[in-house]
Amino acid sequence: MSTRTRHLLPVVAFLAATFLYAPLNTQAQTSTSQSSTSAHGERWLHVRVISTNSKGETVRVNVPLDLAEKVLPAIDHDRLHNGKVRIGCMDCDGVDVRTLFEAVRTAKDGEYVTVQSNDADVSVMKKDGQMLVHVHDKNKSKDSRIEVKVPMKVVEALLSGSKDELDIAAGLHALASQGDVELVSVKDEDNTIRVWLDSKNVTD
Amino acid sequence: MVLLAKIALGFGATVVMAGAYTFREGLIRVDVDETSGEEHHVHVWVPAAMVPMAMHFVPRSQMLRAGEQSEKFMPLVHAVAKELQNYPEAELVEVHDGEQYVRIRTHNGNLMIDAEEPGQTVHVSCPLATIDDVSRELATLAPAS
Numbered sequence: 001m002s003t004r005t006r007h008l009l010p011v012v013a014f015l016a017a018t019f020l021y022a023p024l025n026t027q028a029q030t031s032t033s034q035s036s037t038s039a040h041g042e043r044w045l046h047v048r049v050i051s052t053n054s055k056g057e058t059v060r061v062n063v064p065l066d067l068a069e070k071v072l073p074a075i076d077h078d079r080l081h082n083g084k085v086r087i088g089c090m091d092c093d094g095v096d097v098r099t100l101f102e103a104v105r106t107a108k109d110g111e112y113v114t115v116q117s118n119d120a121d122v123s124v125m126k127k128d129g130q131m132l133v134h135v136h137d138k139n140k141s142k143d144s145r146i147e148v149k150v151p152m153k154v155v156e157a158l159l160s161g162s163k164d165e166l167d168i169a170a171g172l173h174a175l176a177s178q179g180d181v182e183l184v185s186v187k188d189e190d191n192t193i194r195v196w197l198d199s200k201n202v203t204d
Numbered sequence: 205m206v207l208l209a210k211i212a213l214g215f216g217a218t219v220v221m222a223g224a225y226t227f228r229e230g231l232i233r234v235d236v237d238e239t240s241g242e243e244h245h246v247h248v249w250v251p252a253a254m255v256p257m258a259m260h261f262v263p264r265s266q267m268l269r270a271g272e273q274s275e276k277f278m279p280l281v282h283a284v285a286k287e288l289q290n291y292p293e294a295e296l297v298e299v300h301d302g303e304q305y306v307r308i309r310t311h312n313g314n315l316m317i318d319a320e321e322p323g324q325t326v327h328v329s330c331p332l333a334t335i336d337d338v339s340r341e342l343a344t345l346a347p348a349s
Contacts, residue, residue, distance in 0.1 A: 055301060055302040056300065056302070057299075057300060057301045057302070058298070058299070058300045059297075059298070059299050059300075060295070060297070060298040060299075061296070061297050061298075062294065062295055062296055062297075063296070064287075064290075064291055064294070066287070066290075067284075067287040067288065067290070067291065070283060070287050071280065071283045071284050071287055073283075074279045074280045074282070074283035074284075075280055076276070076279075077276075201291070201293070201294050201295070202295050
């Protein structure tokens with residue numbers, strides 16, 4: 001072994017060790033550059049349940065929509081196959097859900113159902129391509145409010161499968177194309193429930 | 205003396221290389237601490253790179269059996285692990301229920317599960333790439349349907 005080669009040996013060993021450790025360094029850099037806003041185009045579905053009882057239960061779930069969309073077809077259980085769930089009653093009590101949806105989809109914006117009573121106020125309306133359901137329950141000691149917002153595109157995607165099934169994967173895909181939106185909000189004396197969509201990978 | 209130095213250098217370089225290779229894929233870490241009543245502490249740290257290697261030494265019949273038993277859910281595990289690698293830093297689930305606490309997240313490309321309740325804590329950390337490798341290996345062993 002020549003003197004020059006001998007001098008090069010530690011350098012080669014160092015470079016080889018650096019190369020092998022390289023993935024660890026990359027990961028460390030990734031962690032330090034973590035941000036609450038996810039990479040461009042990522043959409044996250046968040047669920048938050050906060051209970052105000054003595055135990056103070058909280059549940060926070062954050063799911064990347066892209067992940068859910070890709071993982072769903074891998075589930076083959078009971079009525080769920082290939083991202084689609086088979087349901088037995090798309091013609092519920094003589095009401096054809098698809099025809100009903102088609103009628104609502106093509107109808108103009110407006111408040112379709114309004115019920116006002118001593119127990120509860122209920123309203124169902126269509127506005128800016130979204131179906132909105134508001135329920136104000138007056139029975140409880142403290143007011144209870146439920147607000148549900150369903151983009152029509154999502155419902156359309158859900159119903160895009162064959163007759164007796166809901167295409168959940170297509171629904172998630174359609175949901176991902178929506179902007180930041182609060183889908184479900186429930187507030188009553190015990191619980192606050194929120195389901196919403198945004199581009200952040202953490203809850204606020 | 206020079207010969208000894210060469211041997212030491214060769215041995216040292218081999219150890220460094222082997223260590224680097226073994227740990228480059230991260231660690232599988234399981235920590236269980238039980239402090240209520242009789243105390244139990246279990247701490248297992250295994251280099252993740254060893255798991256796929258170790259699987260090659262498991263008898264074929266046992267691997268086929270594992271593949272058969274995990275046939276139904278392994279494609280799901282594989283899909284989740286593969287996709288989660290796109291989210292190396294994410295809070296997925298966090299549940300507080302009184303004194304009980306569960307948290308599932310990804311950190312530095314590892315799936316981390318923390319569960320705590322009075323007198324017992326469990327922390328599990330496993331590289332997503334390893335879960336992906338193992339689940340893919342087991343999925344290939346599942347009998348064709």
